Amino acid sequence: MSDVNGAQALIRTLVDGGVDVCFSNPGTSEMHFVAALDHVPEMRGVLCLFEGVATGAADGYGRMTDRPASVLLHLGPGLANGLANLHNARRARTPVVTVVGDHAGYHKAYDSPLESDIDALAGTVSGWLRRSAGAADVGADAADAVAAARTSPGRIATLILPADTSWSVGAAVAAPRPVEAPAAVPADAVAAIAAVLTSGEPCALLVGAGATRTRGLVAAARVAAAIGAPLYCETFPARLERGAGRPAVERLPRAADQAARRLAGVRHLVLVGAQAPVSFFAYPDQPSSLVPEGCEVHELGTVADDLPAALEQLAELVGAPAEAPLQAAARPELPTGELTLDAIGRLLGALLPEGAIVVDEGVTSTRQLPGPTAGAPAHDWLTLTGGAIGQGLPVATGAAVACPDRPVVCLEGDGSAMYTISALWTQAREQLDVTTLVFSNRSYRILEGELANVGAAASGPRSRDLLELGRPELDFAAMASGMGVPATRARTAEELADQFRRALAEPGPHLIDVVLPGS
Known part of the structure; x- marks a missing residue:
């Protein structure tokens, strides 16, 4: 019998299949997976302090590499904490391999405090779902999970790993499965x-x-x-x-x-x-x-x-021209004075570096950016695909892990930043080149507009109180500094331009608290 346990076979199979990054927030039932990382050094483990950061980082990584990262989550509650960004990843059609630890099979009957229906939770976001029955099955299950995640156009593959399956020996590494290439659209359909x-x-x-x-x-x-x-x-x-x-x-x-x-x-x-x-x-x-x-x-x-x-x-x-019309290079002039949204758009258009990866969760603060940034040097723009806020900082984290040679610029609303603010700690720990601009308008500004859209109205202080982020004021510079990320605050266009240039020029993560007028 093999002396390889299930966790070791799982990680080796993942690496052999091209999955060599694991964004992780583990617990007791995943400790053999954690220990197995020392046996498979090719797997890079990235610790995240919240499961929603781990799942969002896997989304950002997959969007930029077109291959899955793995995510390690602790039982049903850990998966539940990560579901919002798995929802976003599903809507983005991002390939992700999610490994969720579970209690040992014989322990589940005792209904211990963390017992839950992991299969049901995982089914809400997974395109492929399997529970490994024993150590002998783990390698094949992992290979199938990678193939399922890489199936065009990518989907979330979830493998539930019971603790006793993880620690038991007798496991074997499985060879990568072939992945089918995208199918050709039939010629008659194109002609139609x-x-x-x-x-x-x-x-x-x-x-x-x-x-x-x-x-x-x-x-x-x-x-x-x-x-x-x-x-x-x-x-x-x-x-x-x-x-x-x-x-x-x-x-x-x-x-x-x-x-x-x-x-x-x-x-x-x-x-x-x-x-x-x-x-x-x-x-x-x-x-x-x-x-x-x-x-x-x-x-x-x-x-x-x-x-x-x-x-x-x-x-x-259709007799199209041989060449497509392309966007001409154009840079707006740097703005001065008040930090209006128009000024921020022109500033980013003037300073966005070539090859940048822009992660946009600015919500109301970034709607005016497409115009002034259209002629900036070639870059990629990643958006909030599923509408579940708290995506920006984690996706930026994963994109920076995927593309360490490219600058990542995260455009973040102040309300949504608070969902997954601990991503900054992971960025500092991994020394990722992410420059985050937090647009501080001290409110859930989008909901103020939605009140009118749905025919409601904030007619008094109690309703307005649920949309405002003051009392106390959120100090993003202090929060970032406390997690090891250098941070500044900008109140004018000149200050923002200077701080943005310096952040891009220095290695590692930076945060700029962009204080908008009236906040």
């Missing part, structure tokens, strides 16, 4: 879309997963140019490659009325890896679907297909 686009009726293209990288965008821009149609991408793309030298694409606005105006008059909406647009929430007397009345929706393949190749075929069929 070409016929729609050349019908002479008003059309629009909406791209999403699989088509928001440069290759897909170039082909989509060629198609749009050939037929004179607008090109949009989903409101919250998992990873949008943009900037100078890349095709310009407008994100469909989050506000339902603005999105509806963009699509007004369109008779044919072609989806490329995107979902048909819907309102973020239900509002009284407003439609949920944002597809215009009388507009027909067409899909060019599915998210599991090779969408860039299909777009290139489509471009040829």
Whole structure:
């Protein structure tokens, strides 16, 4: 019998399958996994102080590498703490291998305090779910989990690892499973879309997963140019490659009325890896679907297909130009004076470094940024795909682990920052090059607008009190410094420009508390 225990076989199988980072918040039932890290030094363990940081970091890592990281969580409550960012990862179609420890099989009948229905919890976010029955099964289960996570376009694979399965010997390492390449969109399906686009009726293209990288965008821009149609991408793309030298694409606005105006008059909406647009929430007397009345929706393949190749075929069929229109390089002048949202947009457009990874959870504070940053050097933009706030700092952490040679800029709202503020500690511990701008307006500003949207009103101090973040004031510079992250506070455009330059020039993480007017 092999003297390798289940945990050792699991980690070795993960590493052999290309999963060599584990974002972790372990407990007693995962201690053999922790000990096994010394036997498989190729696995990088990254400690996170909250499970939502671990799951969000795995999301950021997967978005930037197109391969999964692993996450180690402690029983059902640990998984529950990480569910919000697993929800975001699921909506981003990010590959993640989640390992959740469980009680030893013989112990579960005693209903100890941490006993819960892990399978049910995991099922809410997992595209693949399995419980290892014994040490002899762990290697094969792990190999299957990696293959499932890497199945195009990526999904969350969850492996439940009972403690006795982890510590028992007799396990064997399993070889990596083959991963199928994305399927080709049938030629007749591409031809049918070409016929729609050349019908002479008003059309629009909406791209999403699989088509928001440069290759897909170039082909989509060629198609749009050939037929004179607008090109949009989903409101919250998992990873949008943009900037100078890349095709310009407008994100469909989050506000339902603005999105509806963009699509007004369109008779044919072609989806490329995107979902048909819907309102973020239900509002009284407003439609949920944002597809215009009388507009027909067409899909060019599915998210599991090779969408860039299909777009290139489509471009040829519609007689598209050989070259796509590309965004010209342009830098706004540095602003001076008050730190308005317009000034912040121009400042970032002027100073954003080449190759930056921008993680955007600024919510209301970053809506004006796409315009002034469009001509900045080529960069990637990662957004809040699932709407569950507390994503920005963890995703930035994972992106920095994935791409240590690229600067990461995290644009963070003050309310959402408090959900996962402990990510700063992990950034300091790992010395990650993340520059975080916290936009301090001292309120849940987005909810102030939502009150009107849903027909409610904050008519008195008790209702307004639930939307304000004062009393006491949140001191982000102090919090960051307390976790080992150098921090400053900016109240003018000149101060922000100086502090942002210095943060980008120095290695390791930095935080700037951007104090907005009126806060």
